[in-house]
Amino acid sequence: MSRLHFASALLPSGWANDVQVVVAAGAIAAVTPGVAPTAGDERHAIALPGLASLHSHAFQRGMAGLAELRGDSTDTFWTWRETMYRFALAMTPDDVAAVATLLYVEMLEQGFTRVGEFHYLHHDRDGSPYADIAEMAVQIAQAAEASGIALTLLPSFYAHGSFGGAAPHAGQRRFICSVDQFAAMMAASRKVIANLPGANIGIAPHSLRAVTPDELGAIIPLADGGPVHIHAAEQVKEVEDCVAWSGRRPVQWLLEHAPVDQRWCLIHATHMTNEEVAAFARTGAVAGLCPITEASLGDGIFPAREFLDAGGLFGVGTDSNVLVGAADELRQLEYGQRLKHRQRNVLSGGAGRSTGRTLFDHALAGGTRALAQTAVGLAPGARADIVTLDAAHPSLAGRAHDAVIDGWIFAAGGTAIDCVWAGGSKVVEGGRHRLRQTARERFNTVVRRLVA
Ligand code: NGQ
Ligand code: ZN
Numbered sequence: 001m002s003r004l005h006f007a008s009a010l011l012p013s014g015w016a017n018d019v020q021v022v023v024a025a026g027a028i029a030a031v032t033p034g035v036a037p038t039a040g041d042e043r044h045a046i047a048l049p050g051l052a053s054l055h056s057h058a059f060q061r062g063m064a065g066l067a068e069l070r071g072d073s074t075d076t077f078w079t080w081r082e083t084m085y086r087f088a089l090a091m092t093p094d095d096v097a098a099v100a101t102l103l104y105v106e107m108l109e110q111g112f113t114r115v116g117e118f119h120y121l122h123h124d125r126d127g128s129p130y131a132d133i134a135e136m137a138v139q140i141a142q143a144a145e146a147s148g149i150a151l152t153l154l155p156s157f158y159a160h161g162s163f164g165g166a167a168p169h170a171g172q173r174r175f176i177c178s179v180d181q182f183a184a185m186m187a188a189s190r191k192v193i194a195n196l197p198g199a200n201i202g203i204a205p206h207s208l209r210a211v212t213p214d215e216l217g218a219i220i221p222l223a224d225g226g227p228v229h230i231h232a233a234e235q236v237k238e239v240e241d242c243v244a245w246s247g248r249r250p251v252q253w254l255l256e257h258a259p260v261d262q263r264w265c266l267i268h269a270t271h272m273t274n275e276e277v278a279a280f281a282r283t284g285a286v287a288g289l290c291p292i293t294e295a296s297l298g299d300g301i302f303p304a305r306e307f308l309d310a311g312g313l314f315g316v317g318t319d320s321n322v323l324v325g326a327a328d329e330l331r332q333l334e335y336g337q338r339l340k341h342r343q344r345n346v347l348s349g350g351a352g353r354s355t356g357r358t359l360f361d362h363a364l365a366g367g368t369r370a371l372a373q374t375a376v377g378l379a380p381g382a383r384a385d386i387v388t389l390d391a392a393h394p395s396l397a398g399r400a401h402d403a404v405i406d407g408w409i410f411a412a413g414g415t416a417i418d419c420v421w422a423g424g425s426k427v428v429e430g431g432r433h434r435l436r437q438t439a440r441e442r443f444n445t446v447v448r449r450l451v452a
Helices: 058-063 077-090 093-109 135-147 170-175 179-193 213-223 236-246 250-257 274-283 291-296 304-309 326-341 355-370 402-416 436-451
Strands: 002-011 014-024 027-032 042-049 051-056 112-119 150-157 228-232 264-268 286-289 313-316 386-389 417-422 425-429
Touching: 051 093, 051 264, 051 286, 051 313, 051 326, 051 355, 058 077, 058 093, 058 112, 058 436, 077 170, 093 112, 093 135, 093 417, 093 425, 093 436, 112 135, 112 355, 135 150, 135 179, 150 179, 179 213, 228 250, 236 250, 250 274, 274 304, 286 355, 291 326, 304 313, 304 326, 313 326, 313 355, 326 355, 326 402, 355 402, 386 402, 402 417
Parallel strands: 002 042, 051 112, 112 150, 228 264, 264 286, 286 313
Antiparallel strands: 002 014, 014 027, 042 386, 386 417, 417 425
């Protein structure tokens, strides 16, 4: 058991001062506002609950910044994807573990205490399953365990190269499963995470490009009540191809044909009509926004103002992990809206409200729902996932409460983070994860070989 004391802390009921938090067996046992610190309390200034990166492809951290060289033809999402596939084809299970470990260390340093790993790099380099069909999931779980981050493993079902059951191409061979293989992979993956603290599992039909309607129907029961994540409507070409295939747009098709409800998370959902926005918001499903990757890949701008006005809930993910940061994702989300609408404080939710606070509340609630967590934030029963900010950071000086969040998101970024507890264990101190150095060395060795 340990006792922490915060001069101020963001609780589910709002900001409170002089908050004592008791941590036992990795969870928050008690939260008491308005009490002076007692001897033996570890004291900090400002506490926030950790956020989730609800959408990550860990292996892609290995190629961050390596696809910024212009090619012979116009560079797009689709040409980036070819580069990404070439990188994926070269990686061994140990490479994936090295890359994922550093990524999760970085996520924790940046205020993410849970990751939704949308995991589709399943098979050996020739496309044949490993002797253990969940071999790559084992590597992901080991990285999560070493770093301390809570894992929501989302094994991805991927079977086709495009809409209508088109054959996959050779570059996709490591991702491909039959429905039966996927059922075996889910069973094996459940065992992989069974003893991992804080872990849970869902499923991730990759996209309507990769999964037929029949396959979607066959795999949804394998979630067994857990989360269901799917990429949808990220690119205009994807919307056009979906209309050509079905007469429906991707989000529209899902809302009409799949049992989309609060268990579901539609990743990106960038391109929607107003009708799709309203219907999506009504389902209670979460929009899994990845603003930095969506900007990096030239996807487009999510209709966030309209979606929030319709009562929709979003969370954020780091997706390609080209740059990892909770503040960075939320800032990019708001800045995209500012550039689009040529206004300021677009997503604050009303006069006198802090934009940073509103973004933070959404990311917390959306991440919690999308990754099927029952307890939210700094409250008894929740995992003890706590982030403290450095009150002496110049961008936080003189601020209190919501203004601190604004200072973090819009002015300081990750440099404002001081300590992070993951499942009650203090893994980040002074902004550095205890494994930073060893994880970097291992990662660098792998990546030097991969880029050579
Ligand atoms: C992915 N990433 O699965 O890693 C995808 C690219 C695809 C993003 N969509 C592959 N950002 O969607 O076909
Ligand atoms: Zn993705």
